[in-house]
Amino acid sequence: MRTQTSNKKADQMLNQSIRTLIPVMAVPTIVAQLITTVYNLVDTYFVSTLGTYATAAVGVNSSLERAITMTGSLIGAGACSYIARLLGGKRKEDADRVLSTFLFIGLGLGCILLVLGQCFSTPLVNLLGATDDCRELSIQYAFYVLFAAPFMVGQLVLNMCLRSEGSAVYSMVGIGFGGVLNCFLDPLFIYVFDMGVGGASLATAISKFVSFVILLIPYLRKSTTVDLSIRHCKWNATDTREVLSIGSASFFRSGLGVVASILLNNVAGSISTAALAAFSVANRVMQFPFAIILGFGQGYQPVVGYNWSAKKAKRVRESFSFATMVSIVGAIVMAVILVFAAQPIVRLFNSQADASVLEIGVLCIRLESIVLPIHAWISIINMFYAGIGKARYAMLLSTARQGYCYIPVVLIIPMIFGVYGLAACQAIADLLTLIPGIPLAIRAYRLIGQMEQEALAEQSAG
Secondary structure, eight states, X not given: OHHHHHHHHHHHHHHSOHHHHHHXXXXXXXXXXXXHHHHHHXXXXXXXXXXXXXXXXXXXXXXXXXXXXXXXXXXXXXXXXXXXXXXXXXXXXXXXXXXXXXXXXXXXXXXXXXXXXXXXXXXXXXXXXXXXXXHHHHHHHHHHHHHTHHHXXXXXXXXXXXXXXXXXXXXXXXXXXXXXXXXXXXXXXXXXXXXXXXXXXXXXXXXXXXXXXXXXXXXXXXXXXXXXOGGGOOOOHHHHHHHHHHHHHXXXXXXXXXXXXXXXXXXXXXXXXXHHHHHHHHHHHHHHHHHHHHHHHHHHHHHHHHHHHTTOHHHHHHHHHHHHHHHHHHHHHHHHHHHHHHHHHHHHTOTTOOHHHHHHHHHHHHHHHHTHHHHHHHHXXXXXXXXXXXXXXXXXXXXXXXXXXXXXHHHHHHHHHHHHHHHHHHHHHHHHTHHHHXXXXXXXXXXXXXXXXXXXXXXXXX
């Protein structure tokens, strides 16, 4: 049974039309990302009915959730890329070892985050940018989210590793079910049980746990290509280097995203709690197109990695060109919609009709939408390098948008233009990512051309 499943998935990755395969891999991932984004928006909507301070508290804790996520990304993204390449190279036993070892490492790291977060909750939310007005609410929201930290890390690792072997649909089901569950639990805990902000946090924690369990089931039932078992756990330096070299790109991207979010929260909070609430709403809204872009890229990544290791040069080029075209066109369509829909969307999450929240939130969404095609294009280049195991280039791109291109901007521009400059910071950073992005795109095409020449040389020699 397992052998038949493995052969079927291998044939799919190596022979199915690229124009069919990438959507087959990407659509479930996009759906899962969208469901996660929707429940984040639902969370924000229900919390926004509790007032501006509650909305600000959710914005503060978004940095905490991203910090937990970055731990999962460090292991999950690296393991996903490595496992796809191992399977492409017909090294299944090595793939079994990598999955088993690094899942348990991830769960352990999640437990460490849980303990440290609970012991230092007050200084933690202060660090994340909580103001005096929303500090206690921020602590309430952080409480249950921290208990879910091990399962949040675990579900990310399982989700990405399922996609690495071609099981994108099931990974969607696991993530998606938890997201839908969260939408129902939010009003139950917030209103029926009268738990307020803490209820929204508990709903999120339960949803993450349920997703983890669902994603674990196919491994327990032995219906996957890669086998998960504590018997396969064995640490070695080669696996660690491969996983961390690629995972570090995702880790530092997420880590710098957390730093950027903390900076944004602190700068916005120094202006007003309304400004902090506005950016909380805008960031949650923009997670929608970002989720589509990320989901499409994550669907593309195992395809290019698998075919790169299998030395299928033509499919590597075709997949890169197709993914680039689709991502840019899709981003343009989303940008046009968001520019016109920004005002009614922000009004939906502005229950107290705060004029400052509306003005700042709309401006931020529109400016980020204008440069959305750039973000989409850079994302595909990044996923290409992550997929083929070129960690240095993946790192350079993954840390650009919310790292070395963003942090200097957010420190300087608001000093000159105030809150309106702060609203433009992410858009400016996206423009700056073209500086490393263009030469790395050129290099990507050269690498593909070199691979094609090597393939032709082998055919001639044969």
